[in-house]
Amino acid sequence: MNYISRVELDMTKKWFLVEEANRNMNIAMICADTIYAVNQLSGEPNWSVDKIESSIDNGKRFLEEFSVAIQSMYSNDVSSDPFMFSLADETARSIEVRPKQLVSMTRKAIADLSKRLLSSEAYDLLTSIIKVTQQAAIHKCELIKPIIL
């Protein structure tokens, strides 16, 4: 591969890397906001009621999408986009559970959020997703340009 073509390639790839870093970080933020919003229901809130409610709803919506992505790992009738699929796969690996177990954990978390609660299992699920997406986002940033000296 000559120098010029490598430069062309790197620049176009950068588009995808920034996009993928953003996507991962957005999901980490949705999960973090969901936990923080539920925490604020039982104490002195820092956010407005609207912000708390919409953060919990965003978390629920994300988990519903996440649940579909997990199901696509074992059912041919269900499909999801490759990004959500690999997030589901990575999460299942990181907490060492089978996809079907992960679906039931996710459904339980959705049910918790509907009641504006967060069990320790739901908290563990959300923080696991945060860790997986944080790692992916930082890895993409490192590929964009070196982070460490």
Added chain:
Amino acid sequence: MRANQANYSVMPIGEKALREKIDKIAHDCSRLHQYPMRLFKEHVEEVRKEVIRRLLDSEATTDPILKKQYYLFSWLAVYLLNDQVEKFALVKTSANNSMWKQLNTVIDDLVNRLGLSSRPLPFFGGSFYCTGSFTYTERGIQLSPFYQVSAESHESILFWPLLAHEIAHLRLNETDMVNDLRSELTRQNLRNEKYRRRLDEALCDIMATLLYGPAYIASFGTKFWQILDELSDESYPSNQFRLFAMFTTMERNDVGQSICSILRDNFQISERQAKKEKISFMMDEMIELGDKLVRHPTDVDEAKIADFCVNPNSIDKGRLDYLFNTLWLMTYQGTQTFDAVTDMANGLLERWTKGL
């Protein structure tokens, strides 16, 4: 115990440093009043406010995992913003380039014809590419998208149809209509992210072809034909497939067929080779989606193009698709040298931008 008991005493200092950094960036941009520079100032201010908000959340929460996440988000936002600042220096330099207005004319044409929500800041850089902050609007995150697009400096204006491919990436960022095709990839066991990237690249080629017709194929083929076969990067569809999809798009829309046949003779495409590409089974759906995403596709009339080849000054003002196709036809027919056609393109576009 719900979370690791890490020592986060370093966090407040890190947060302070980040806050100071974003304030400095915002201060440096605070004197940008003129459009399109003002767009960047507004973007920086928006990011600054969000970073400050998130640093406050980081300070307020007692959960170490959330603390770290809010800090990391702020860090990432500043990291990406720094990259945009680096590019913005090129925007400022580019504003003094004699081709600046012409570049903006092409960008405006593409933004309007694709119905993009946010106008990208263009600049002259080392190659044709795009960057920015893309997905803040997803799932309740509030920031608006911010885009930067580079045109290769010192490259002939004849290659500017390649900008259509870059702007098409931005359009894909603003739609969920592509989700069905992405899901189809997982259904077909093409789950690696390289296939998603290939799908996006092929879709952008199709959209660029719909925008500038054979002129996009000529720009792409002339610039990359000799190089792409030597590349082995898996994030791109095969060269044969990319060109095959472009020609098929023109054929389905019955546009520019005689110009395409001249180009076909030069780029020798094998349908058999093209169909070896793993994502080729979705080509029909990709073309269908491209048709939906391009608000105003080209309708270049070849009889008119033939007339314009004799008298390029009569090209309708603002019709960049006619301009680029006329010039590429002259080049491939050999009626004018490449240099002469480039000069002609510069002259015509300069007159149009001056409103003459």
